[in-house]
Amino acid sequence: MENILAQSAVRLQTNGAPLATASQPVIQLRDIEKVYQTKTIETVALNRVNLTINKGEFVSIMGPSGCGKSTLLSIMGLLDEPTSGVIELDGRPVQSYSDKELAALRNHKIGFVFQSYHLINDLTVLDNVELPLLYRPGVGGKERRERAYAALDKVGLSARTNHFPSQLSGGQRQRVAIARALAGRPEIILADEPTGNLDSVMGEEIMDLLLGLNREDGTTIVMVTHDEQQARRTERLIRFFDGSQVQ
């Protein structure tokens, strides 16, 4: 597992600086199918999807509800397994990875931002942001705190560290969720309708934040959205319909 992570790190960094790798694929999906099977019904969520996400890209995925966007994001984030097809992360197929290896990959390489924030209400903002680092061996309490403070500073919430999520507005909660994704310093952020629960002003703020992360830090971002205007601000727009990529 450490080898896998180390190889990834070598590819990503030269003297500590991000590589300019516009054409370097970080996620590749080949012939991905996802079928949900019940006793009486079979639902095809994804139908032979082929998709490459390059390093440093900001890609948005659009489509009507139920077209498979979130399923696609779950598969990219290694949270779900496809029924068939190949997923490659940094050129390495991950199907054969164990639960432990997949968990480590998610922890090191991927940050998640969800529409409903998924903050733990009984933890403070700071504790919420520290969460991914709890599952990273070798990161001590002091370093966790420092990285969490840095991430919160980046999203402009350094004055709210001891607040609980219930004491924050929707936009602030989403900023906390973004800070949590950033705390682990992932190469990829997968955002599932990050502005879906926010008004247009807050939505724009979050979008600006994500664009900043992409441009300034070179973070690869894949975002599912229903908002055409926001999707147009990203580098590439992929449209889905009935489980297939249409554009």
Place this chain on the structure above:
Amino acid sequence: MIRHLFTLIWNRKRSNFLLMAEILLSFFVLFVVSVLLVNNYYNYRQPMGFASDNVWQFDVNPGQDTIDRKETLQRLVQELKATPGVAAVTWTSDNTPFSFSNMNTDEYLYKDKQAPLTEFYDADDDMAKVLSLNVVAGRWFDRRDDASSRHHVVVNKRFAEEMFGQESAVGKVMTNEKHDEEWQVVGVVEAYRSGSDFAANEPALFSRRALQNTARLGNTEQPILLVRVQPGSAAVLEQQLVRKIKAVTKGWDANVNTLAENRKDKMKFVMTPLIALGMVGVFLILNVALGLFGVLWFNISQRKSEIGLRRALGATGNAISGQFLGEMLVVTTLGVIGGWALAVQFPLLGVFGLPAPVYFMAMILATALIFLLTAICAFQPSRQAAGIHPAVALREE
């Protein structure tokens, strides 16, 4: 991670309070059951202080015969002692080993200090031989006691310690409140737990009653004789002794039991309420276990979204189940701390008068049991949490 668990539990103190209270009460139930178990085991491990093997008990009933009872009994004892296969014979009071009768008193005073409640036994010079009593200081009764104007008594170590402290008990003279009777200690036996295998080592006092003294053989008293026989003696000797009793007493009834049989009967009698109480304890524990199981199951179903989030952030299935187990163990620890605060009052206040080590052992046993119980109850729900698919869990709100 431990700090994280404490933070979570502290921040969820309201919802965890009931669980902690349930664990505290469960701990207390287990503590009470453990006190019973440990106390009985503690007593069981104490020396009995006498040997009951090869001792037969003859309950002699003179019936309507009130003539020359003392002489008849004296002759009977001599005849029995002379029988081949008989090692020793003693005439004793009703509270024989493993019997259902007891006699106690606290009438003795020494330097104005009142005796603890003490089991009182009538004994003659041969009782020590019949029951193989272990005299650890002074001596057992013998003819030297005939001429004394005081009652001569032998006490057990427990009585000696409680009455005389560190001083030697032998030679001490006790009196009663009216100062009209005196008892002089001539010897100390190690122990005498005659009630049952689980009886506590309570203070005991043997008062000499020689057959020469007729005052205490009333017309209604049914003498009880304990007879030590040679090992391996069988029904033939028993028949022979019964016939001899009939012949010497000219018609007194005699009922014979071995002390080994009496011991078994008493054991059954003592064990029955213990087993019943144990079953009630098990039933309570089962209820507690089901309660904990249900609470944890509910807890996990309420936290599916959190489980999905943690999985997305890099937690393995084992880390999730470890977290739920860990949370349960921390909550258990907090409940047990409360339980200890209550339980420790028992030895501090001397409730029920049991030895302090019994309470401390019971606390340790109850702690181990409650942790085992919660770990077992938390295991399956935790494994279930570990198996929740992250993508599915994240859709839960």
